[in-house]
Amino acid sequence: MDVITGGTGQVAGGTRPQTGPALETHGLTRSYGARVAVDSVELLVERGVVLGLLGPNGAGKTTLIRMLSTVLRCDAGSFRVAGVAHTDPVRIRRAVGVLPESAGYPRGQTCEEWLTLHARLFGVRRRDARALAARLLGEVGLEDRRRSLIAGLSRGMRQRLGIARALVNDPEVVFLDEPTLGLDPFGQRQVLDLVTRIAREHGVTVVLSTHVLDEVEQICDRVVILNRGRVVADGTMAEVVRRAAAPREGRLEVPADHRARALDTLAAHHVPAEPGANGHLGMVRLELPGDVAPEDSSAAALRCLLDAGVPVLGFSVEGGRLSDAFLRVTRGDGDE
Structure with a gap:
């Protein structure tokens, strides 16, 4: 690096520009x-x-x-x-x-x-x-x-x-x-x-x-x-x-005796879903598309369940994950 000299006691380089991109x-x-x-x-x-x-x-x-x-x-x-x-x-x-x-x-x-x-x-x-x-x-x-x-x-x-x-x-x-x-x-x-x-x-x-x-x-x-x-x-x-269409995970709680019906209903509406893994018989995990606003995709999933008469006790959506987006846009590439 070139030696940068000045005699003011401050770092040489003049006044910082205040506008324009970094x-x-x-x-x-x-x-x-x-x-x-x-x-x-x-x-x-x-x-x-x-x-x-x-x-x-x-x-x-x-x-x-x-x-x-x-x-x-x-x-x-x-x-x-x-x-x-x-x-x-x-x-x-x-x-x-x-x-x-x-x-x-x-x-x-x-x-x-x-x-x-x-x-x-x-x-x-x-x-x-x-x-x-x-x-x-x-x-x-x-x-x-x-x-x-x-x-x-x-x-x-x-x-x-x-x-x-x-x-x-x-x-x-x-x-x-x-x-x-x-x-x-x-x-x-x-x-x-x-x-x-x-x-x-x-x-x-x-x-x-x-x-x-x-x-x-x-x-x-x-x-x-x-x-x-x-x-x-x-x-x-x-x-x-x-933009990477990274999916979001939804968590749905229904009465235990309605879980099978909830899974069938979601499958009929092309919403990927599976039983929850935490041992709770009424839990369902579903995957929501990342290229649709979460409020729209979750509302559509809830609507199809309610229209089918499936009681919904609770529903939450995790935010899209950067790791999912990263893998999608770099998929198939390893060390170079």
């Missing part, structure tokens, strides 16, 4: 030999969004992040990050923070020394760099480790330190590539809470690349799914689930 790509393409890793990607991401970037192994997630952060050149297409065109990579680097999938850390430096060094590389005055490092360590919960050698940190602590490093230049867009990989559930929760907090308190756009769908459901405003280098789904959680 990310914009047009026909973005990158190949490795004969293999197309990213294929004509079109994206428009508004500011302040936490974006979940999903896809099977080899889908192109890391390559896309490396292009947007100017580590790799694109073969075709164009993009803008924080309003800056891809033809000005130095300005883009001033505007982004990155935690790569396999981040390396020096073993012989303390947390404070390492962050201070990076602050200096981004043009922060010497007398201010140490204060910035201390503030960021406090934000990521490592204040008591400021003088600890990085070699002695747990993996979860190193990931939080890497997020602090990604914030050292006060970025507008932060790319986090598999930030919870290899962490235990407590460490995962700490990192996810931190991601949510920095998005809110720093007002940044966060791109979270992960294989853990539950993480995306917990903290992301929007989802983009890549498959074989192409965008196959893009939108809010509800939009992605609906």
